[in-house]
Amino acid sequence: MPRYRYEYLELELKQQIRSGYLQTGDRLPSIRSLCRDYQVSKATVLHALHRLESEQLVQARPKSGYFVRTPEYESPLPTRVQTPKTPAPVSVSAIFRDIMSQGAAFDILPAASQQDSLPQLTQLNRLIGRQMRLHPEQKAGYYDESAGKYSLRTALSTHLRQRKLRVAPENICITSGCQHSLFIALMITCQPGDTVAVESPAFYGVLQIMEQLGLNIIEISGDPVSGIDIQELQEQLTRWPIKACVVTPNFGTPAGSCIPPEQYASLVDLACRNDFWLIEDDIYGDLAFSSAATAPLKSQDNLQNEKVILCGSVSKSLSRDLRVGWIIAGKLHNKALQMKLITQLASPQAIQEGLAQFIAEGHYRRHLSQLRQKLQQQRDQLLAYLSQNWGKEIRYSQPDGGLCIWVQLPDTCDSQAAYRSLRAEGILLTPGTLFSAHGLYRHYLRLSFSQPLSAKRKAALDRLFICVLELSDETSCQ
Numbered sequence: 001m002p003r004y005r006y007e008y009l010e011l012e013l014k015q016q017i018r019s020g021y022l023q024t025g026d027r028l029p030s031i032r033s034l035c036r037d038y039q040v041s042k043a044t045v046l047h048a049l050h051r052l053e054s055e056q057l058v059q060a061r062p063k064s065g066y067f068v069r070t071p072e073y074e075s076p077l078p079t080r081v082q083t084p085k086t087p088a089p090v091s092v093s094a095i096f097r098d099i100m101s102q103g104a105a106f107d108i109l110p111a112a113s114q115q116d117s118l119p120q121l122t123q124l125n126r127l128i129g130r131q132m133r134l135h136p137e138q139k140a141g142y143y144d145e146s147a148g149k150y151s152l153r154t155a156l157s158t159h160l161r162q163r164k165l166r167v168a169p170e171n172i173c174i175t176s177g178c179q180h181s182l183f184i185a186l187m188i189t190c191q192p193g194d195t196v197a198v199e200s201p202a203f204y205g206v207l208q209i210m211e212q213l214g215l216n217i218i219e220i221s222g223d224p225v226s227g228i229d230i231q232e233l234q235e236q237l238t239r240w241p242i243k244a245c246v247v248t249p250n251f252g253t254p255a256g257s258c259i260p261p262e263q264y265a266s267l268v269d270l271a272c273r274n275d276f277w278l279i280e281d282d283i284y285g286d287l288a289f290s291s292a293a294t295a296p297l298k299s300q301d302n303l304q305n306e307k308v309i310l311c312g313s314v315s316k317s318l319s320r321d322l323r324v325g326w327i328i329a330g331k332l333h334n335k336a337l338q339m340k341l342i343t344q345l346a347s348p349q350a351i352q353e354g355l356a357q358f359i360a361e362g363h364y365r366r367h368l369s370q371l372r373q374k375l376q377q378q379r380d381q382l383l384a385y386l387s388q389n390w391g392k393e394i395r396y397s398q399p400d401g402g403l404c405i406w407v408q409l410p411d412t413c414d415s416q417a418a419y420r421s422l423r424a425e426g427i428l429l430t431p432g433t434l435f436s437a438h439g440l441y442r443h444y445l446r447l448s449f450s451q452p453l454s455a456k457r458k459a460a461l462d463r464l465f466i467c468v469l470e471l472s473d474e475t476s477c478q
Contacts (some may be wrong), residue, residue: 005040009048012038017057017068024384025377028058028066064373068380077224078255078395078408081440087195087216087240090437092208095419099428106403106448109460111426118374120358120367121319128354139349146341148174148326149352155359156326163285164295165310173327173336174347178283181311181327182246183209184343188335189244189277189309190215197236197245199228201406201435201444203253203281206246210437217437218242224397224406227257230267237274244277249297251284254435254446255406256399264300271307278308286317286368288401289376298328306330314355316403317368324355375403378449385453390465396447403450408443412472415445421467427460 016022029037034045049066052058059069099105132139147153153169160167175181182205190196192214198206200219210217218240220233228247236242247267249259259267271278280297288294298310309332313325324347329336358364382405386396395408409415415431422429432444451457 005038006044006047006051009034009038009040009045010051013048013052014055014057022068023381024068025380026068027064027377028068030065061373067377076395077397078406078444080221080223080229081200083200083219083221083436083440084438085236085239087218088437090207090211090215090217092204092211093434095416095431096204096208096434098423099430099434105430106450108427108429108447108464109457110428112451112454112456112460118367118370120363120370123363124319124354124358124367127357128351131350131353131357134350134353143346144349144352146337146346147172148347149349149356151356151360152324152352153326155356159359159364160296163293163299165299167298167328171328171330171333173329173333173340174352175311175313175325175327175340176344176347177315177323177325178281178311178313179205179209179325180344181313181325182206182279182281184327184336184339185277185279185309185311185329186210186213186215186244186246187339188329188332189279191243194243195240197233197242197276199247199252201254201432201441202246202437203248204434206281207437219436219438219440220245222252222255222257224255224257226263227252227255227259228267230263230270234270237270237276242274242276244279245271246279246281247297248281248284250282250294251287251399251402252281253284253402254404254430254432255397256402256404257397258294258400259297261295264295264297267297268300268302268307272302272305276307280308280310282310282312283316284402285312287372287375287403289372289379290400294401301330314364317371318364322351322355324351372401375401375449378452379405381453382447382449385458385461386447389462404446404448407445407447409445409468410472411443413443413468414471415468416442417471418445418464418468421471422464425463427463429464 031042031045035042049058053060056069058066060066150169152174153172156172157167157169175184186209195216195218196210197218197220199222202219218236220228222228233245251258278297282296285294285296296310298308301308310328314322327336383398393410397406399405415429416433419429419431430446432441433439435441
C-alpha cells in the first residue's frame, strides 16, 4: 500500500495507463484537475508526475501538459530496396486514380466519421467569407495578377522566415496547390524525353506528372530515416544526363524521412557542379512534431547559381479544400509566372486575401501548434496499435512529423492484391507499388495517421492484416 499521497496518485495514473484507460498519446488531466479530484497539493501532483516521467511513462510538452509517452518500439525500420540503374518511362497505376476517386488518399476507411475540426478552421472560413463580401463587383469583373495577391505573398514570406528561409514577396508565385507547383517546376526545367531522378519510394503525384510530361525516371533509393541516398545520386550522375531531381527533405511521403540538415549543402553543391535542378516538395515542412523549425532545402541554395526550386502548399497543414500553393523558382521566376498564366491564369482573390489575413494575425501559427500535437498523438496511437496487434513480422517507420508511416510486410505478402480484395468492403489501403515507376515495394504499404484511430478504423486495420496474411498463405501454397 502507498504510504504517501504522491505514491497513491502515481499508482492510480500508472494503472490507468497500463489498463489502456489512458492510451499512448493521450493527454493526462491537468495539474489543477488532479489537485481537485485527488484532494492533494500542486507539489504532490508534480512529484507524482515527475516520478512517472522518470519511468518514461509520461512526457511533458511545453504549454500543453503531460501526455502518455510513446513506447520505444522494438520493430526494426523498413529495409531499403535496390532500385533499377537505368532510366525508364513512367506509367502510373490505375489504382492511383481509383484511390483519389474514393477520397481515400489519407484514410483507410473514408466512410467513417471525420475528425473534429480544429477551432482555427472556423476563423479561416469567417475571414474568407468576409473577403468574399468585400468589393464583390471588383472580384467578379477582374482577374488577380498572375503572381498572386501581394498580401498573401507577404504573409508567406514572413512565415518562411521563421523557418530560416528569406525570400522576398516578389519572388513567390501563388499556385493551385503543391501538385500544380511541381507541375510548373518540371515544365520549366525539363523537356519530353529528359531524365529526372526521384527519391524512392516516390510520391505518386510526381510520377503522375512525369508520365504526363513524357519524362524518364531514375529512382534513387531512400533511407526511411535520412531520405535520398546522395552517394547513389552522385553515381547515377556519372552515367546519365539527369536534368532535375525531385526531393522531399522534410517528412517525405510515404516513409516520413528527413534529409539531415548537415547534408543540405552537399546536395546543393552536387546540383551546382553537375548542373541539374533540385525540385523541393516542401508540403510537409510545417508538420514537424518538435517545436524546432525545419528549414527548407531552399534555405541553403547557392545565391550565385540558384539550383533549388521550392514547391509548397497548405493543403496538408491546413485544408485540402483551399487549393492554394506556391512556387519559389529563383532565376526561373518569370518562366514560372508564364507557366502559371498558361495553366491557371489567376488564383481566387477572396481565398488568397482570407488566407493572408489568417496567417498575418497568427491563426495559422496557433493552428499548427494544435495540429502537430494532435498528429503526434494519432501517430503514437497507430504505432502502439501496430506493435500490439500486428506482431513482430512487420517493420515500419517512426517519423517525427508529416502524416504517414511506411510499413514493410513479410516478403510473401502482396499489398496490391489486398487492395483489390478489400475495396468492396470500403477498406482502401495505399499499396507500396504506387510509389515506384518500376513496380517495386509489392510487400509494402503506406498508412496515415491523419485521422483519429477510432474503433471502426481499428477494425479496418485488423481486417487488413488478416487479409494480407490470408493472401500470403495462398501464395505460399501455390
